[in-house]
Structure formats: C-alpha cells, structure tokens
Amino acid sequence: MTVAASKVRHWRRQPFIESAWLRWGLYAAALIYLALAFGSMQVNWVRLSEGVVRGWRFVEGFLHPNFTSRSEDIIIGLRESIAMTICATVAGIALSVPVGVGAARNISPRPVYYLCRSIVAVARSFQEILYAIFFVAMFGFGTFAGFLTITFATIGFLGKLLAEDIEDIDAGQVEAIRATGASWMQVLNFGVAPQVLPRLIGLSLYRFDINFRESAVVGIVGAGGIGATLNTAISRYEYDVASAILILIILVVLACEYSSSHIRRWVQ
Amino acid sequence: MPVSSATGQPEWSRRTSAEQLLAWFCWLALAAVTIAAWRLMTKDTIWEFVLSAPGQAADIGSRMFPPRWSYIEKLWWPMWETLNIATIGTLLAMLLGIPLAFLAARNTTPSFYIVRPLALLVIVASRSINGLIWGLLLVSIIGPGPLAGTIAIMFRSLGFIGKLLYEAIEEIDQSQVEAIVATGGSPLQVIDYGIVPQILPAVAGISVYRWDINIRESAVLGLVGAGGIGLQLDASLATLAWPQVTMILIAILSAVLLSEWVSARIRHAII
Numbered sequence: 294m295t296v297a298a299s300k301v302r303h304w305r306r307q308p309f310i311e312s313a314w315l316r317w318g319l320y321a322a323a324l325i326y327l328a329l330a331f332g333s334m335q336v337n338w339v340r341l342s343e344g345v346v347r348g349w350r351f352v353e354g355f356l357h358p359n360f361t362s363r364s365e366d367i368i369i370g371l372r373e374s375i376a377m378t379i380c381a382t383v384a385g386i387a388l389s390v391p392v393g394v395g396a397a398r399n400i401s402p403r404p405v406y407y408l409c410r411s412i413v414a415v416a417r418s419f420q421e422i423l424y425a426i427f428f429v430a431m432f433g434f435g436t437f438a439g440f441l442t443i444t445f446a447t448i449g450f451l452g453k454l455l456a457e458d459i460e461d462i463d464a465g466q467v468e469a470i471r472a473t474g475a476s477w478m479q480v481l482n483f484g485v486a487p488q489v490l491p492r493l494i495g496l497s498l499y500r501f502d503i504n505f506r507e508s509a510v511v512g513i514v515g516a517g518g519i520g521a522t523l524n525t526a527i528s529r530y531e532y533d534v535a536s537a538i539l540i541l542i543i544l545v546v547l548a549c550e551y552s553s554s555h556i557r558r559w560v561q
Numbered sequence: 562m563p564v565s566s567a568t569g570q571p572e573w574s575r576r577t578s579a580e581q582l583l584a585w586f587c588w589l590a591l592a593a594v595t596i597a598a599w600r601l602m603t604k605d606t607i608w609e610f611v612l613s614a615p616g617q618a619a620d621i622g623s624r625m626f627p628p629r630w631s632y633i634e635k636l637w638w639p640m641w642e643t644l645n646i647a648t649i650g651t652l653l654a655m656l657l658g659i660p661l662a663f664l665a666a667r668n669t670t671p672s673f674y675i676v677r678p679l680a681l682l683v684i685v686a687s688r689s690i691n692g693l694i695w696g697l698l699l700v701s702i703i704g705p706g707p708l709a710g711t712i713a714i715m716f717r718s719l720g721f722i723g724k725l726l727y728e729a730i731e732e733i734d735q736s737q738v739e740a741i742v743a744t745g746g747s748p749l750q751v752i753d754y755g756i757v758p759q760i761l762p763a764v765a766g767i768s769v770y771r772w773d774i775n776i777r778e779s780a781v782l783g784l785v786g787a788g789g790i791g792l793q794l795d796a797s798l799a800t801l802a803w804p805q806v807t808m809i810l811i812a813i814l815s816a817v818l819l820s821e822w823v824s825a826r827i828r829h830a831i832i
Contacts, residue, residue, distance in 0.1 A: 326648075327649075330645040330648065330649055331649070333641060333642055333645050333707065334645070334649075334706075334707050334708050334711065335706055335707065335708070336706075336708050337704060337706065340703065340704040341703055341704070341708075343704075344702050344703030344704060347701070347702045347703075348702045348703070351698065351702060372601060373601070373602065375598070376597075376598040376599070376601040376602040377598075377602055379594060379595060379598035380595060380598050380599050380602055383591070383595045418814055418817065419777075419810070419813065419814070419817075420777055420778065420780070420781045422693060422781050422784060423781060423794075423810070423813075426798065427621070430617065430621060431614040431617045431618050431621065432610055432611050432614050432617075433607055433610030433611070435605055435606055435607070436602045436603070436605070436606065437602070437603060437606045437611060440602060506689060506690075506691055507691070509691065509694065510691045510693050510694060513693060513694075513697065513784070513785065514784065520694075523694065523697070524697060527697050527698060527701050528701065530701060535698070539686075539690060539694070542689055542690065543685060543686055543689040543690070546685070546688075546689040547685060547689070
C-alpha cells in the first residue's frame with residue numbers, strides 16, 4: 294500500500310518478490326541469459342527465408358492432404374503401428390503388475406523392493422527413442438525392436454504409478470483380509486487389487502494412447518511402424534503425404550482418447 | 562451380492578453368472594485381438610536376429626565400457642545448447658499457450674462455437690504429434706540447427722500447456738470474477754485482476770513441469786538434426802564410437818536428474 298504525495302490514496306499490487314534489489318537482479322539475470330541463449334541459436338537468415346516458402350507449402354499440404362499416392366505404405370505403416378501398440382500395451386501391463394507390486398514398499402520384502410524400484414528407475418531415466426536405438430542394435434531393424442521399446446517404457450510408467458497407488462491404499466482392508474488367515478496371494482487379490490484396479494484400468498487406457506504416439510516415433514530410428522513412412526515422406530519434401538500421415542495419427546489419437554474416456558466411465 | 566445355493570449351502574461368489582460370462586467374453590476378445598496383432602507384428606521379424614540379441618547385447622556392453630571421460634570437454638557446448646532449446650522453447654510455448662488456453666476455456670472463450678473448437682483442435686494436434694516428429698518437420702522446413710529444435714519444442718509444449726491451463730481456468734472461483742465485474746472492470750481488467758491471480762500458481766507449476774520434460778526431449782532432438790547434445794549422440798552412433806555414447810548418456814542422465822531436482826525445488830517454493 295503506497296500513499297501518493299497528493300493525498301489521494303493509490304493502491305498498487307504487491308510485487309511478487311519483496312526486495313527491489315533481488316527483483317531487479319533477477320530480471321537482469323534473466324535478460325542476460327536470454328541474450329546469451331539467443332546468441333547460441335546460430336540463426337541462418339537466408340535459410341530461414343527459404344523456410345517461409347517451405348513452411349507455407351507444408352500448410353498447403355495440410356489443407357490438401359494426399360492420402361492416395363502412397364496409400365500402400367501408409368496402410369502398412371499404420372497397421373504395424375497399431376499392432377505394435379496393442380502387443381506392447383498388453384505385454385507392458387502384464388509385466389508392470391508384478392513390477393509395480395514388487396516396487397510397493399508396504400507389501401513387498403526389501404530386496405524385491407529395491408530390485409523393482411531400480412527396474413522402474415532405469416526404464417524411466419531416458420527418452421523412449423534412446424532405448425529404441427539400443428533395441429534396434431540388439432534385435433535388428435523392424436517392429437520387434439519397437440515392441441520391446443514401448444513395452445519397456447510402459448513398465449516404467451505403469452510400474453511406478455501402480456507402486457505409488459499401492460503404497461497409498463487403506464491398510465485396514467488389507468489387515469481385515471489378513472485377519473481371516475488369507476495367504477499373501479489372497480491378500481493381494483482381495484485386499485489390494487479392489488482398491489487399485491479402477492485407477493490401473495484408467496492408466497492402462499491412457500498408456501495405450503501414449504504408446505500409439507510413441508509407435509509413430511520409433512520408426513525414425515528403424516524400429517518399424519508409421520514413423521518410417523513419415524520420415525521418408527518428410528525427407529522427400531512430400532509435405533502433402535506427410536500431412537496425410539499426421540492427420541491419420543491425430544485421428545487415431547482422438548479416437549483412442551474418446552473411446553478410453555467412455556470405457557473408463559463404464560468400468561468405474 | 563451373488564449367492565447361489567445349488568449345493569444346499571449358500572455359496573458366495575464374486576460375480577453373477579451373466580457378469581461372469583461377459584467378463585470371460587471380454588478376456589477372450591482381448592486375447593484374440595492381441596494374438597492377431599502379434600502375428601501381424603512379427604510377420605517380417607527375422608528370428609535369427611532376435612535370438613542373437615544376448616550376444617549382441619554383451620558385445621555392445623563390452624564396447625561401451627569404460628566410458629571415454631575426456632569426451633566431456635566436447636559436450637559442454639552441446640549441453641548449453643540443449644538447455645537453451647528447452648528453456649526458450651518453453652518460454653515461447655507459454656507466450657502462445659496462455660492466450661490459447663483463454664481461447665479454449667469454456668468461461669473465457671470469445672465464441673463457443675467457432676474459436677473454442679479451433680483452439681481445441683490446435684491443442685489436440687500439438688499434443689498428438691511427438692516432439693521428434695515436429696523436429697523432423699521443422700528441420701526439413703527451416704534447416705537443421707538449434708532454432709528448428711526450439712520451435713519443435715514450442716509446438717509440442719503448446720498443446721500441453723494449453724490443455725492443462727484451460728482446465729485450470731475452467732475450475733476458477735467465479736465469485737472473484739463477478740466481484741471485479743461489479744466494480745465496473747473492463748474485460749481485460751477482469752482477466753488481469755479476477756482470473757490471472759487465481760491461475761498464476763498453475764501457470765508456474767505447469768511451465769516448470771514442462772521445462773523439465775523439455776530438457777529430456779531436447780536431448781534427443783539432435784537425432785533428427787535439430788541441435789543439442791543429440792547431434793553428438795547421432796555422430797557417435799554412426800561411427801560406432803560406443804565409449805563416447807556412454808559418456809553422452811551419462812551427460813544426458815545428469816542433466817535430466819538436475820532439471821528434475823530444480824523443477825521440484827521451484828514447484829515446492831511456489832506452490
């Protein structure tokens with residue numbers, strides 16, 4: 294609150310940072326950083342002006358997508374991508390359940406906990422595409438490497454979230470089942486599973502969606518799917534074909550999101 | 562609760578028989594679809610290569626160690642570039658994403674039937690396409706280099722920031738907006754004093770979170786020629802210089818861990 298000299302009281306917003314020195318210091322630091330960062334961009338203005346024309350061609354291509362001239366490649370790529378997504382999601386869920394259970398501190402023994410936690414940590418520390426490079430080097434080019442990449446990434450994602458869910462469950466229900474003399478499997482089945490299953494189903498559907506998007510990318514490093522077709526189209530400057538593929542990807546993602554929200558409502 | 566008494570004694574089961582049948586049918590359908598997908602996927606798989614994988618893995622593993630530590634000297638500049646791509650990309654995405662979110666939110670959109678669907682379309686398109694694909698496109702449009710990477714990051718983050726933010730705007734407390742309207746505030750003043758203070762923590766949280774993700778993404782953008790440390794990775798992979806690859810992976814991992822720590826600290830301080 295500041296009072297102006299003319300006896301009219303003016304209200305001014307409180308600044309976010311109290312000390313003026315610190316505030317202006319931070320602004321100055323941000324400006325210096327931005328100047329340095331833009332300096333490191335090495336903008337080539339001649340190339341950029343060419344880019345405007347190409348960019349416009351891409352926009353035109355997006356408005357008139359060409360589905361027909363490479364329809365065969367597109368269909369094969371899309372089919373591979375969807376098959377890869379389905380297999381990787383199913384395998385990923387199947388494997389992430391034991392990993393997730395093992396990585397939950399409250400129900401698994403310490404050595405198993407550390408083992409499963411490290412699996413999750415390894416699967417989450419890099420981008421999928423880096424794992425794809427290694428899987429391609431090991432298993433050869435093609436969809437199988439892509440399938441392994443996406444499965445591995447799914448284990449990291451679902452395993453972590455499932456473990457956190459299990460750690461947050463209501464211990465009373467577990468105790469009640471244990472009090473009836475249930476075995477460890479029965480405790481898991483009747484005490485833990487009912488509490489985490491609805492969210493696991495929701496997350497799995499969400500992951501299906503992510504996996505499809507990923508399956509469109511792993512093709513760039515040779516792991517099969519629509520990404521390879523897209524890569525070829527872009528490197529040939531066939532922006533109309535590339536737009537057609539991008540539109541198909543967007544449509545499939547939309548369909549996945551739409552149906553998964555329906556399934557989630559139906560299950561929960 | 563389904564209880565049957567077929568044996569004279571009441572017997573509890575989890576589902577009624579109709580539910581049982583439905584569940585069984587769903588599992589059957591899932592299994593059938595998975596097997597079909599598996600056969601389609603592995604049609605062209607060369608199983609000799611798959612079987613030789615353990616040998617390949619051991620071979621690569623033995624080549625990767627020890628990492629070439631001295632290579633770090635050539636990585637400082639690419640790391641700096643990676644950081645810049647992520648930071649400036651996030652800033653640009655915020656610059657465009659915040660207005661986009663206002664256009665897409667149900668309670669602030671200027672027109673429900675024209676502008677809002679368009680804004681949602683932009684958000685969906687941006688979100689559906691991976692950062693690497695944006696990178697591919699932009700490298701082919703404006704040429705290789707960190708600028709293409711920055712714009713790719715911007716396009717990818719735009720939808721993310723837009724979506725999370727418009728959901729935050731839709732959830733604001735309407736009475737504060739009404740209070741500003743009641744004092745005779747213009748539409749811009751309503752946004753400035755009624756809405757912005759409510760969503761500011763969300764803006765900060767979302768952008769720091771996205772910045773953290775963008776550090777990871779910008780580290781691999783170089784694989785398609787869009788600048789950053791990925792360029793070194795691509796070159797080292799192409800020349801099969803595995804000790805350098807290990808060094809680059811260590812560098813990326815430390816950058817990722819550092820950015821995760823920074824973003825956690827900032828989010829903790831703000832929220």
